[in-house]
Amino acid sequence: MFDINPSDPAPIWKQIEEGLRRLITLGTLQPGESVPSVRDLARDLRVNPNTVARAYQRLSDAGVLAVRRGEGTYVADEPTRPNRAHRTEVLRDAANRYASAALSVGVQLDEAVAVLEASFDKLVAVHRRKG
Amino acid sequence: MFDINPSDPAPIWKQIEEGLRRLITLGTLQPGESVPSVRDLARDLRVNPNTVARAYQRLSDAGVLAVRRGEGTYVADEPTRPNRAHRTEVLRDAANRYASAALSVGVQLDEAVAVLEASFDKLVAVHRRKG
DNA sequence: CATGGTGTACTAAGGCGTTAGTACACCATG
DNA sequence: CATGGTGTACTAACGCCTTAGTACACCATG
Numbered sequence: 001m002f003d004i005n006p007s008d009p010a011p012i013w014k015q016i017e018e019g020l021r022r023l024i025t026l027g028t029l030q031p032g033e034s035v036p037s038v039r040d041l042a043r044d045l046r047v048n049p050n051t052v053a054r055a056y057q058r059l060s061d062a063g064v065l066a067v068r069r070g071e072g073t074y075v076a077d078e079p080t081r082p083n084r085a086h087r088t089e090v091l092r093d094a095a096n097r098y099a100s101a102a103l104s105v106g107v108q109l110d111e112a113v114a115v116l117e118a119s120f121d122k123l124v125a126v127h128r129r130k131g
Numbered sequence: 132m133f134d135i136n137p138s139d140p141a142p143i144w145k146q147i148e149e150g151l152r153r154l155i156t157l158g159t160l161q162p163g164e165s166v167p168s169v170r171d172l173a174r175d176l177r178v179n180p181n182t183v184a185r186a187y188q189r190l191s192d193a194g195v196l197a198v199r200r201g202e203g204t205y206v207a208d209e210p211t212r213p214n215r216a217h218r219t220e221v222l223r224d225a226a227n228r229y230a231s232a233a234l235s236v237g238v239q240l241d242e243a244v245a246v247l248e249a250s251f252d253k254l255v256a257v258h259r260r261k262g
Numbered sequence: 263c264a265t266g267g268t269g270t271a272c273t274a275a276g277g278c279g280t281t282a283g284t285a286c287a288c289c290a291t292g
Numbered sequence: 293c294a295t296g297g298t299g300t301a302c303t304a305a306c307g308c309c310t311t312a313g314t315a316c317a318c319c320a321t322g
Binding site: 005008009010011014018019021022025026081082086087088090091092093094095096097098099100101102103104105106107109111112113115116117118119120122123124 | 136139140141142145149150152153156157212213217218219221222223224225226227228229230231232233234235236237238240242243244246247248249250251253254255
């Protein structure tokens, strides 16, 4: 489905939340489609079920996922889209972290852009492979 | 000198380490030049001296900073440069995080590149202002 | 020599993330 | 109705990060 990076300082529940949002915006997960159960995804990612549950609950509160009690969790029929303010904030923060990391190891803008394109291609390719 | 982002999941000592490496590679801090004392930088960043000390010690172990006991800490005469393997690893990881964040909020490559350029410009501008 | 600033070391406490284990209410299925 | 899978909730424990406080050895300065 997607990968978790244990060495990433970002919390695992946040990586799961981001990964699911990514698959939804890319169309890999479509409205009404079911997502893996808490226990299944936890086993798949080699992570504790509580951590997955935390991500699912946050996405449900945000209106991205919909829970049918006793049955399972599904992508909402009309998944909530982040507004412009939140989107630009997330993007600027992430860009600052990337630029800082690049400059700290002596990498210029052009090379940073090239590597960024490769990362984009890889993630979109995962999308095309349906998982 | 540089900024610390308390909401960044990355440890503060790592942000300090990265910030100093960035200023050195940009030339804002030149070989032989002195860096602020542990207590001064801690007061400046509103952070505990222990946290700054941790970053200084790691940079000293890496050969980027040189400590003169009882006197202060300085940029090494020939600061160690990260090798290609480490550089590409850091860059790829950071690029993956940025690409993932962008796609999770529905941002395409072109917009992500534009925002990245802005971040680069901002950091380099800080460099030109000598701090 | 006395003072003050330097890096360094140590302990104690609190917060957050993660894991582990257990338990419950819910619902589809047979 | 019994079973099994679903999300959810709770406690306990561990580790890492951070803060706070104290203390030490070192050295430049006056």
